[in-house]
Amino acid sequence: MKTSLPVCALALACLAAQAHAQSMFRGDPAHSGLYASQGPREFHRVKWKFPTGASIVSSPVVQDGVIFFGSDDGNVYAVDGSSGKQIWQHATGGPVASTPAIANGIVYVNSYDGKFHALDARSGATKWKFATQGERNFEAKGLNGMQPKTQTMPDPYDNYLSSPAVVNGAVFFGSGDGNLYALDAASGDLRWKFATGDVVHASPAVVDGTVFVGSWDSYFYAVDAATGKEKWRFHGGEDAVMHNQVGFQSSPTVVNGTVYTGCRDSNVYSLDAATGKENWRFYNDGSWVNTSPAVKDGKVYFATSDSSLFHVVDALTGKPVLRQQGNAYMFSSPAIAGDTVFIGVLNGTLEARDLATGNVLWTFRTEASKQNSGWILSHEGKFNNAMLFRSGWYFPTVTATARQASVGSIYSSPLVSGGTVYFGSTDGNLYAIE
């Protein structure tokens, strides 16, 4: 009995931490990507899958055993984590490509309808809505070298909306209108907005009174959480011709006074959180880094797009620790649970990797990926680009991009809770795997 009380107290504390740590994108306002639960080291079964009406790029979060997520069918969903049964759904006016945040019984989520929604976590009823100046994709003339080069084109890989962070009664999120917003979490009243030069679809991290977020204008910003005043800005790469190697789509992770963020300019940056001074950068040979890094025990975990590499680098120096070749682009952010790291792949595969070695422990492939209709993938599961991208003109290229997602791409970042891995797929399903 003497020992059981402290154990119980510790367990309760852990549960409380876990509940907090999984109720927003990347687990917490610092976007650590760390989950208290141990994830499955072996694949046992699909516990359940929950179908929606369109792609899911939103990442699931959990609160009190309920899984919350958005779908491009326009709905926000609350699903029982044990059974996969729907508790409620709430229709917004556009695709919900952002990850909800849960705080004080309220679900906060961003939608392509240009409104930020606050919903009652129990019922899904609207608490309040806040209208931004409207959502839009990043766009540029002759984007990525596509023709006609004088045509302004939305980016077909600008898949996510900014996901909110809730801290000290305020909710922070970015918008396609170029602003970073701070709203009163209870009322939805605007506290401040901070203008950047382009689309903000990265998700802000909030640590020690500072909001950190990158914009497609090529700058990464640190903003005072209370006032909205800029503390510092960091200039990433530019690409004036193709607009391919520019912009922060990755969301930052803040650990021990250091900001880690990927960038479309192919770098992962380590920045001093207080000053914005660059500590190091890790270049990825032209591949985008859209994943949000996870940081644990002095190591930074991230993955790349075209080169399809899973990297681990030293958090202090940026020196490579290990790298593993994946099969396809990775936009999903790594989730670390115990000694396992989980990451989604755009070829419709969820990978479980050993944290220490990076070796694949097991994979799960969506049925669409296995069926490989239209030979989107090679026999080995790589994107069959020789077949897909047969034209440099905009519409065929965008069609090819959409076809890529037909294999059930996993843009969603995994949630690990209670020994189960949850993630969404462009096949429209939310999966629970144990």
Add this chain to the structure above:
Amino acid sequence: MRKIIALAICLFGWSACPAAEPAAEGRWEGIVQIPGYPCRLTVDLGRDAAGKPVGSIIIPELHIKGVALADIVYADAAPATISFALKSVLASAPDAPARFAGHLDGNATITGTFTQAGNSAPFTLKRIGAAQVDEPARSTPVAKALEGKWIGDYELTGYPRHVTITLANHAGAAASAEFVIVGKKVNNLPVDLLVQDGDFLRLDSHETGVSFEGRYVKERDEIRGVCTQGPFEPSLILHRDNGK
């Protein structure tokens, strides 16, 4: 007696019978049943002047028109078979071209398997007429006035590039070109197509994705054009190199 022998050959070995020989030459239409993405095919099979098999293919769903067939192999032994590859498109790796392999059912149908990137699917072709093999674009001779060494400069992403193009005619054959761009390093670009069309000159280096197209201005003895590298299209004026 000769009729009897011919009949016997036809009955017991049709590949030896001239009347029934499975001539694959012709235009064939059909479909390859890629799961969930059937693609229409038009295949033209013929022979060049030397009797060597040649062919080209059209696949509208894949934006392919008149792509040359490679490694065309007819085998007349029963059942007659045919195979060919696509090397300039759909290759998943330089040593892994897309490939069609099938057999002729009589003289009117080819059925077989299409493989690409390790995937395979059945295809069927039906003969619809005479072959219309697409001739690949061929280099031409150039006017005497264009022969020699031309130089010019342009800037790309803030860095200067120096270009040298040397054109030479060859008796009874197409002209050839040396195409050198000097930036941070010296790039000797292999030119696989050189065409003069009126005052216009075009050089293509498909391997590197770089091309030059320009117009010869006789009064100034210069070639004014554009050097294309993907989305980059800087202007380039070539002057005759006088050895200065």
